[in-house]
Amino acid sequence: MAQSGYGQFCPVAKGAEIVATRWTPLILREIMSGERSFNDIHRGVPLMSRALLAERLRQLEHDGIVAKRPRKDQKGHDWALTTAGDALREVVDVIGRWGLIYGRDKITPGDRDSTVLMWALRRRVDREALPPRRVVVRFDLSGVARCRTGLRKHWLVLEPSDIDVCYKDPGFPVDVTVTGEMSAMVSVYLGYATWRDAIRKALRVEGDREISKRLESWLQLDRIVGRDLPIVPPAGTPSAPTGRGASVLRNS
Numbered sequence: 232m233a234q235s236g237y238g239q240f241c242p243v244a245k246g247a248e249i250v251a252t253r254w255t256p257l258i259l260r261e262i263m264s265g266e267r268s269f270n271d272i273h274r275g276v277p278l279m280s281r282a283l284l285a286e287r288l289r290q291l292e293h294d295g296i297v298a299k300r301p302r303k304d305q306k307g308h309d310w311a312l313t314t315a316g317d318a319l320r321e322v323v324d325v326i327g328r329w330g331l332i333y334g335r336d337k338i339t340p341g342d343r344d345s346t347v348l349m350w351a352l353r354r355r356v357d358r359e360a361l362p363p364r365r366v367v368v369r370f371d372l373s374g375v376a377r378c379r380t381g382l383r384k385h386w387l388v389l390e391p392s393d394i395d396v397c398y399k400d401p402g403f404p405v406d407v408t409v410t411g412e413m414s415a416m417v418s419v420y421l422g423y424a425t426w427r428d429a430i431r432k433a434l435r436v437e438g439d440r441e442i443s444k445r446l447e448s449w450l451q452l453d454r455i456v457g458r459d460l461p462i463v464p465p466a467g468t469p470s471a472p473t474g475r476g477a478s479v480l481r482n483s
Contacts, residue, residue, distance in 0.1 A: 249294045254279050258287055259323055264354055267309035274350050277380040343376045343413045349385045349396045355451045356394045365390050366442060369405045372413040407438035419452050426452045
């Protein structure tokens with residue numbers, strides 16, 4: 232019979248068998264960030280097939296990491312972390328912080344999936360700061376990854392009661408249009424560059440002047456994620472400094 236795991240009693244081996252399989256940390260990231268439905272989890276990992284996502288969720292359920300929770304309307308179910316799954320938050324956060332420091336130069340053009348960025352921005356919106364009316368922000372980005380989910384144009388529909396990302400024109404009047412390089416938006420999102428520097432160099436924001444001024448705070452692009460993390464020391468440095476940034480999960 233083929234060995235499905237590492238065949239070791241080592242705790243690292245047993246833990247890795249559960250959480251280190253391909254896509255699993257990203258699925259956990261989505262659930263830890265507040266996504267509950269199958270469709271919403273999938274929107275955070277769009278290059279993953281729906282069949283494989285269903286398989287991974289079943290395996291995580293079998294391993295006691297996630298559990299099904301019936302919806303209030305009794306139509307279907309959502310996914311939630313168990314006690315064991317919630318205990319993995321620190322693990323996923325540490326992986327993310329390590330990636331911010333040491334993965335900064337590993338980002339390639341193929342990683343710039345615009346749908347992933349827009350879904351992440353949706354999650355970061357400060358709903359309490361939004362005006363009582365609907366606000367529509369259109370993004371027209373160049374340099375988007377050539378993948379089946381990468382799109383040049385997106386519409387972010389902002390309302391206090393609901394935030395949505397549209398891949399086609401929703402038909403609402405556009406308040407602000409953000410045009411420019413996808414790489415610049417990624418750098419701002421990760422905290423490697425400031426919103427103001429990006430506007431001066433690689434992005435253009437046009438439309439309602441008052442909304443344009445508030446967009447940075449509404450999307451919480453002024454929050455520190457990677458900007459206060461240390462620069463990677465040169466090879467041979469005895470020890471690396473420790474970053475002081477806020478939780479990656481709380482800021483993503």
